Amino acid sequence: MPLLTLLVGQGLDSSSALQEYRFSQTQTIYHDFSSHFFSNTDWGTGFQLIKGNADGFFATNDLSNLGDELNKASNKVITADSMLDQVDKQTSRLPREHVTRYRSNIDIRDEGPINDNFEEESRLLANDIAYLLQGYEDIRFQIDIQGNSLQKFYQSTNLNEISISQSMMLVNIEVFNKHNYKTRVHETIGGISKSDISWKELENHVNDLLYKIKNLVTAKYPNPGKYPVVLSQDATYSLIHETIGHACEGDQIITNNSYLSGLKGYKVASPELTLIDDPHIRAVGWAEYDDEGSKTQGTIIVDEGILSNYLHSKKTAKYLQETTSGNARASSYIAPPESRQTNLFLEPKDNSSEELIEEVRDGLFIGPTESASTSIYTGDFSIESQYCYKIQNGELGEILGSVTMTGTSLKTLNNIISIGRDTKIIPAICLKNESKLLVGGICPEINLSEIYIR
Amino acid sequence: MYSLSKPKDVFLQSIDNIVNKLDKMEWISNYEVFLQNIDHTAGTKENQNSILINKKNRSGVAIRIITKSRRFVENAFGTPTLSNIDNLEPPKSTIKEFSKDIKFPNLAKPQRISILGDQSRSLVEIEDLIYENLDGLKAGYTDSGTLIQHKYTLELENRAITNTGSRILFNSSSRIHFETQISKKRGQKFVTLVRKDFGRNTKFLPQKVLKKAEEDIEIRFQKQVKFDRETTAVILHPEVLGRIISFHSSNYLVNPSNIRENSQIWNDSLSLFDDPLQDNGMGSEIIDDEGSITRVKKIVENGYPKESLESLQSSSWQDGGNAFRAEWFQPFLRSYQYPIQKNFSNLMIVGGIGKGELFTQRSGEVVLVKRGHGYVGGTLRHPYFIVHTSEAELWKNGNLLGPVNNFAISNSIDKILKNGDLSADLKPVIDPAIPGSVYVGWLYLEPNLLKPKH
Numbered sequence: 001m002p003l004l005t006l007l008v009g010q011g012l013d014s015s016s017a018l019q020e021y022r023f024s025q026t027q028t029i030y031h032d033f034s035s036h037f038f039s040n041t042d043w044g045t046g047f048q049l050i051k052g053n054a055d056g057f058f059a060t061n062d063l064s065n066l067g068d069e070l071n072k073a074s075n076k077v078i079t080a081d082s083m084l085d086q087v088d089k090q091t092s093r094l095p096r097e098h099v100t101r102y103r104s105n106i107d108i109r110d111e112g113p114i115n116d117n118f119e120e121e122s123r124l125l126a127n128d129i130a131y132l133l134q135g136y137e138d139i140r141f142q143i144d145i146q147g148n149s150l151q152k153f154y155q156s157t158n159l160n161e162i163s164i165s166q167s168m169m170l171v172n173i174e175v176f177n178k179h180n181y182k183t184r185v186h187e188t189i190g191g192i193s194k195s196d197i198s199w200k201e202l203e204n205h206v207n208d209l210l211y212k213i214k215n216l217v218t219a220k221y222p223n224p225g226k227y228p229v230v231l232s233q234d235a236t237y238s239l240i241h242e243t244i245g246h247a248c249e250g251d252q253i254i255t256n257n258s259y260l261s262g263l264k265g266y267k268v269a270s271p272e273l274t275l276i277d278d279p280h281i282r283a284v285g286w287a288e289y290d291d292e293g294s295k296t297q298g299t300i301i302v303d304e305g306i307l308s309n310y311l312h313s314k315k316t317a318k319y320l321q322e323t324t325s326g327n328a329r330a331s332s333y334i335a336p337p338e339s340r341q342t343n344l345f346l347e348p349k350d351n352s353s354e355e356l357i358e359e360v361r362d363g364l365f366i367g368p369t370e371s372a373s374t375s376i377y378t379g380d381f382s383i384e385s386q387y388c389y390k391i392q393n394g395e396l397g398e399i400l401g402s403v404t405m406t407g408t409s410l411k412t413l414n415n416i417i418s419i420g421r422d423t424k425i426i427p428a429i430c431l432k433n434e435s436k437l438l439v440g441g442i443c444p445e446i447n448l449s450e451i452y453i454r
Numbered sequence: 455m456y457s458l459s460k461p462k463d464v465f466l467q468s469i470d471n472i473v474n475k476l477d478k479m480e481w482i483s484n485y486e487v488f489l490q491n492i493d494h495t496a497g498t499k500e501n502q503n504s505i506l507i508n509k510k511n512r513s514g515v516a517i518r519i520i521t522k523s524r525r526f527v528e529n530a531f532g533t534p535t536l537s538n539i540d541n542l543e544p545p546k547s548t549i550k551e552f553s554k555d556i557k558f559p560n561l562a563k564p565q566r567i568s569i570l571g572d573q574s575r576s577l578v579e580i581e582d583l584i585y586e587n588l589d590g591l592k593a594g595y596t597d598s599g600t601l602i603q604h605k606y607t608l609e610l611e612n613r614a615i616t617n618t619g620s621r622i623l624f625n626s627s628s629r630i631h632f633e634t635q636i637s638k639k640r641g642q643k644f645v646t647l648v649r650k651d652f653g654r655n656t657k658f659l660p661q662k663v664l665k666k667a668e669e670d671i672e673i674r675f676q677k678q679v680k681f682d683r684e685t686t687a688v689i690l691h692p693e694v695l696g697r698i699i700s701f702h703s704s705n706y707l708v709n710p711s712n713i714r715e716n717s718q719i720w721n722d723s724l725s726l727f728d729d730p731l732q733d734n735g736m737g738s739e740i741i742d743d744e745g746s747i748t749r750v751k752k753i754v755e756n757g758y759p760k761e762s763l764e765s766l767q768s769s770s771w772q773d774g775g776n777a778f779r780a781e782w783f784q785p786f787l788r789s790y791q792y793p794i795q796k797n798f799s800n801l802m803i804v805g806g807i808g809k810g811e812l813f814t815q816r817s818g819e820v821v822l823v824k825r826g827h828g829y830v831g832g833t834l835r836h837p838y839f840i841v842h843t844s845e846a847e848l849w850k851n852g853n854l855l856g857p858v859n860n861f862a863i864s865n866s867i868d869k870i871l872k873n874g875d876l877s878a879d880l881k882p883v884i885d886p887a888i889p890g891s892v893y894v895g896w897l898y899l900e901p902n903l904l905k906p907k908h
Contacts, residue, residue, distance in 0.1 A: 026793075034551050035526075038793045042514060042532030054504065060511040061532045073509055080504035120546045224864075256601065256637040256644035334510050375827030377646055378860055380842030382829035404831050406840050406862060434787050434886055454831075454840055454864055 003045060004155055006067050010074035012051050016156035018291055019045045020333040024148040027122035029130050031140045037119060044333040048292070049073060054080035055315060057336040105163045118147050128199075129173060132206045138179065139213060144172040152291075160293045168192055168284055168438060170427060171202065175209045177217055183401075185212045185386050187368070190427035190438075192286050212399065216387055221401045222453060227363045229405075229448050230356045230391065233424035234368035237441035238383050240344055241428065242374040243409035244268075244275060245439075248301050248309075249432075250316025250327070250339035252376050259379035259409065263307050269413035271305040272349065272446075277327065279342035283440030284427040287329070291337040296326035298345075305414075313339045331435035340432065343440035349419040356420050356447050358394040364453065365389040365396060366405060379409035382454075404454040412451060420445035462612075462624070465491060469614045469622055472515060472539060481521055481544040484618035486558045488516040488743055488779065490790045491612045493577055497584070499604040501594030505585065514790040516779060521545065524552040530791050556771055558617035561745040575656075577610055580628070583656045584608060591660050600638040600671075604660060607631040611788075615745035623745050629736055631884070632658045634667045638675065645674050647825070647845060652884055652891075653734050670824075670845070679848050679856040686848075687820040688863065688899045689813045690841075690870075694826050696883030696892040698839045699726075701830040702867050703753065703801055704785075704889075705837075718757045720871040723805040726754035728763055728776070730799035730890075735882070736786075737799035737890015739778075744794065746774030753798075756805075757872075765796045778889065785889035797889040806876030810896025813877065815852035820898075822847050823863070830867070840864040865903065874899045 003017045025039040044061030047070060056077035058070060122145040133141045147169045154162040169190055176184030187205045189197055231239060244260075252258035260268065279287040279296040287296050292314050300308045310320070313328035316339050328337035357365065367387040374381040384404045390397035426441040469489045476485050491513035497505040514532040517539070521527070525545045531538055575583070584606055593602050609629045616622040630653055637646040649667040651658040690698075703726070730748035732738050739748055744766050751761045765777030777794045781787040785797045814822060828841035842862045848855040877895035884891050 036528065036793075037526075037545065038528045038530070040530040040791050041535040041538055042512075042530075042791065043534040044512060044532060054506055056506055057508040057510075059509070061534055062511055062513055063534070069509070069511070073507060076505065076507045080506050081501050123546075255603070255635070256646050261644065262642055334512055336508060370831070371829075373827070373829045375842055375844060378827065378842060378844050380827060380860070380862065382831075382840045382842075384829065384831040402831070404829060404840060406829070406842075406864075429782075431783055434781075434784055436781060436784065454838065 003047075004157060006070050007047070007049070007074060007157075010071065011078040012049055012074055014050045014157045016048045016154065016293060017045050018048075018330060018333055018337075019043075019153040021151040022148065022332065023150075024146065025118050025122070026144060026146045027119065027126050029123070029126040029143045031130075031133070031142070033127070033130060035123065035126070037123075042332075046330065046333040046336065047073070048336065049077045051078045051080070053318070056080070059334045061333070122147065125171075129171075129202060129206060132203065133175065133210065136210065136214075138177055138217070139175060139210075140178045141173065141175045143174075144170075146170045146172075154289070154291070154293045156293050158293075162289050162293055164289065166192060166286070169194060169197060170284070170438075171197060173202075173205060173209060175213045177213065183213070183216050185209050185216065188427055190284050191425075192282060192284065196282065212387060215399045216401060219387070219399050219401045222364060222388065222390070222403060224454050225452070226450050227453050228360045229363050229451055229453075230353075230360055230365045231446050231448065232365065232367050233422075233443045233445055234426055235366040235383065235385055235405075236346065236443040236446045237344065237426045237428065238369040238372045239381070239405075239412070240275060240346055240443065241341065241430070241439065241441065242372050242381050242383065243379065243413060244301060245277075245341040245344055246374060246432070247376050247379065247409065248307075248311050249341070250310050250312040250320070252339075253310050254316050254319045258376050260307060264310065266307055267305050268307045268410060269302055269305045270416035272416050272419050273302055273305055273413065274300070274347040275302040276300050276345045276347070277311055277325070277342055278345045279326070281343045281345060281440065281442060283343045283425050283442065284438040285342035285440035287326075287342055290324075290326045290328045291330040292324070292328040294324050294326040294328065296342065299325045299327070311339050311341060313337055329437055331437050335435045338432070338435070340437055341430065341439050343442065345442045346419070346444060346446075348421045348423050348444040351418050351420045353420060353422060353445055356418055356445055357391055357396055359418055359447055360391050361394050363391045364400070364403070365391055366403070370402060374409075380407070381409060381412075382406045405451050406454055407451050412448065415448045415450055416446050417449050418447040465489070465612055466614055466622060466624065468515075468536070469616060472517070472536070473616060475539055476517070476519075479542065481523075483520045483522045483524075483555065484557045485520070486518040486617040486744065487615070488790060489614040490514060490516075492789065493610045494607070495577070495581060496605065496607040497588075499588055499591065499593045502592065505588065512789070516790040518558075520552070520556055520558070524555065526551045528793055532791075558620075559766070559771065561615065561617060561620040561623055562747060563621070563623070564740045564747045580608060580610075580656055584630075587656070587658070587660055591664065598638075600636060602664070603635045604664075605633050605635075613743070615741065615743070617745065620745070623741055625739070625741055627739070628654060630654070630656060630658055632660055632663060634660070634663045636667045636671050638671055640675065645671065647671055647674065650884070652736060654736070654738070655734075673847060673854070674845065674857050676856045678859055681819055681821055681848050681858055685819070685901050687816070687818065687901050688903075689810075689820055689822045690897040690899070691822060691824045692810070692881035692894045692896060693883055694823050694841060695897050696881070696894045697828070697885060697888070698830060698841070698867060699803060699894055700801060700883075700885070700888045700892045702837055702839075703798055705830065719759060719868045720754060720757040721805070721873070721876075722757040724754065724757055724871060724876065725752060725804050727751065727802045727804065728753055728798045728800070729802050730775070732800045732802075732891065732893070735800035735891045736884050737797075739799060742775050742777045743779045743788075744774050744777040746777065748775045748799065751775070753801075763796055763798055765794055767794060768796050780889065784886055786884070786886045800890040800893065802880065802893040803876070803895070804880075806878040806895045808877050809879050810877035813875070813896055813898040814849040816898070817851060819848060819850045819855075821858060822849055832866075837867045838864060839867055870897065870899055870903060873903055
């Protein structure tokens with residue numbers, strides 16, 4: 001443990017180091033076939049320093065003066081108390097967690113996208129997609145292909161050593177009208193290796209995007225008001241991720257920031273809804289270990305409408321006297337791990353898409369999300385879709401322009417009346433505080449009895 | 455300059471070394487080098503006697519290259535990986551990016567050489583000043599069970615920028631952000647609010663922020679009052695209006711041609727400036743991340759869209775001043791790790807009349823929306839906002855009647871800025887999703903302009 005030896009004799013109870021080597025490349029190609037290639041290479045280490053209930057963090061990509069900097073940081077930690085010390089003086093020093101000593105080495109890079117030829121391969125792939133899109137008047141497009149290769153090495157004074165090498169690839173295709181860039185549609189597909197992205201799938205998405213953009217130019221907008229709706233898989237993921245996922249993250253719970261604080265064991269959604277955070281699904285939120293060295297696990301967040309578990313890091317679990325769920329994720333070596341979602345799996349039911357639409361009769365089918373925003377504190381949310389469809393007499397009607405769904409979480413989650421059977425794997429970029437992570441979703445379509453549409 | 459992790463001469467030596475390497479690469483036509491070091495220290499005061507620290511240091515370089523084959527590539531390297539520059543190779547693709555030879559323009563020396571923030575002190579000295587400021591500040595659980603937490607963030611940045619044939623421009627600056635969060639129990643739930651202070655120097659006032667937070671949370675515990683949605687006027691506090699303006703500006707107004715030429719969008723007394731030279735502005739810079747000298751730009755003049763914000767790339771190498779290397783959707787988070795994007799620096803909306811607080815003294819009942827969470831969306835011609843209030847209170851003839859239940863409001867952004875009354879007193883607003891500060895007044899809206907939606 002060469003890095004952790006710098007912390008010997010500093011008076012800490014325990015410490016850990018997460019060393020990360022990151023290599024990411026992004027190939028962008030535009031409608032005129034001009035392109036931009038960006039690559040980023042970095043290597044750094046983040047140290048977690050723990051004394052009693054207090055913790056500190058120091059991260060750097062410059063190893064000069066590391067010993068001095070760690071010394072200064074440790075001195076701050078060993079004299080600090082945390083709010084945990086105030087909760088109950090009698091039990092403030094919670095029992096030390098069971099020390100699991102293990103050494104693990106996982107390498108899935110062989111399947112990964114990054115290699116010496118990534119620049120050329122991504123350029124060829126982007127060109128192939130661009131050829132499908134070229135030649136249409138009034139259409140502009142941008143294709144981004146991003147590949148990441150990541151090597152993480154985690155060590156702790158609990159004698160854990162974990163080495164993980166992994167990769168990720170995302171393809172984003174955005175098509176817009178040249179006279180009005182807000183008339184646009186986009187689709188992102190991705191996975192943890194190249195084999196997760198098929199040409200057939202890309203081709204289908206391109207054809208679908210072209211169809212949508214052509215029809216959206218003259219599309220009408222529905223009047224604001226309350227509608228029964230069917231949410232597409234992407235829209236379902238946005239709703240679930242924003243309203244339940246973030247609100248269940250342990251740091252939001254212990255700081256009383258979440259509208260779900262204190263509601264564990266209570267009914268928060270329709271009995272139709274069962275939601276699991278599952279890092280073992282093959283999607284971009286995949287992880288065998290979290291960034292605190294804990295083995296990851298599936299966590300049932302909502303069980304038939306009942307809020308069952310929060311998503312914990314070691315610190316937030318300790319505060320609530322629970323055990324970590326293995327959800328401590330760091331956006332990079334530079335940020336301390338915090339409670340984050342991995343892949344959200346919404347349990348599908350038996351309804352086909354046609355049955356869901358038939359059930360709504362007259363309402364709207366909400367398409368993929370443009371962007372979303374939530375207040376964790378109040379549970380209020382707004383989700384803007386790229387487009388929607390009219391549902392008339394139980395059938396899908398004309399395409400309509402972008403709409404914003406807005407409402408309060410508890411009411412909306414209780415408005416779920418049916419869940420579909422066909423799921424889609426969704427890669428998404430999640431922003432929280434100042435850190436960005438990739439998260440995944442496996443979601444079916446759902447029916448909401450009512451939601452306000454702007 | 456600030457005494458950062460590295461002395462200035464060592465810092466500039468690194469850029470000289472990089473330039474020497476690039477000069478020897480025969481396949482390069484011309485290049486731009488951006489070198490950056492960021493020291494970031496944050497602390498959380500969870501109880502009276504100690505601060506939990508979170509310190510980061512990172513440095514690296516971003517290099518943009520135009521090749522002799524007219525291709526454009528961009529690479530970023532964290533300091534430990536700088537040796538990889540030796541392995542830079544010409545892009546493999548033979549497709550030309552530019553139809554003609556493009557060169558980075560020679561960098562001019564900015565007239566203003568003073569750098570924002572207090573530069574007379576070292577990082578350690580500034581940290582000590584912060585600790586002094588926080589010493590004795592009430593924190594942790596009070597006897598009544600209220601939880602008070604304080605957070606500060608100090609960021610010191612050094613940048614050096616050069617390109618082929620240009621001198622090296624050097625710049626350093628600092629930013630400090632402070633916030634107090636109070637959570638007070640009401641029944642089984644908590645009422646939480648956050649108050650902030652920020653600036654380019656250490657003159658933040660934690661005691662004042664705490665006092666304001668304590669006063670405001672007491673208002674939340676007064677008896678709630680009801681109001682008539684049809685007949686009540688609404689005042690948007692700068693904290694609410696500032697966010698609406700900033701997101702609207704990021705999405706639409708940075709490219710006024712996207713709106714519609716020669717058409718009035720706002721009241722003809724209102725103008726919107728991008729002002730990078732505000733002394734205490736969080737987005738203030740004398741040069742941007744391409745080395746272009748920044749200047750004040752008039753985005754909206756007397757109600758009409760006017761000037762666009764540009765980077766070298768967006769203006770086809772003709773203009774600049776608004777190019778920053780920032781995280782996607784987190785423009786406040788800047789780093790060599792990200793490609794150039796176009797951002798505003800500080801926004802300032804002028805042309806209002808009177809003092810905002812006096813709006814509460816107008817006759818009749820008025821709801822003051824002090825904080826909220828929301829979304830800015832819609833189309834180019836019909837941009838709209840949705841705000842879910844989290845702190846709103848009812849006033850009548852200058853008297854506070856009490857807090858009101860949370861509600862949602864929504865309308866066209868252009869419509870409220872065409873017909874509302876804006877105050878002349880400007881308050882700076884910041885947010886992680888805003889690149890700099892937004893200076894904006896209070897906005898009074900007659901009942902028929904904004905009917906609150908429950």
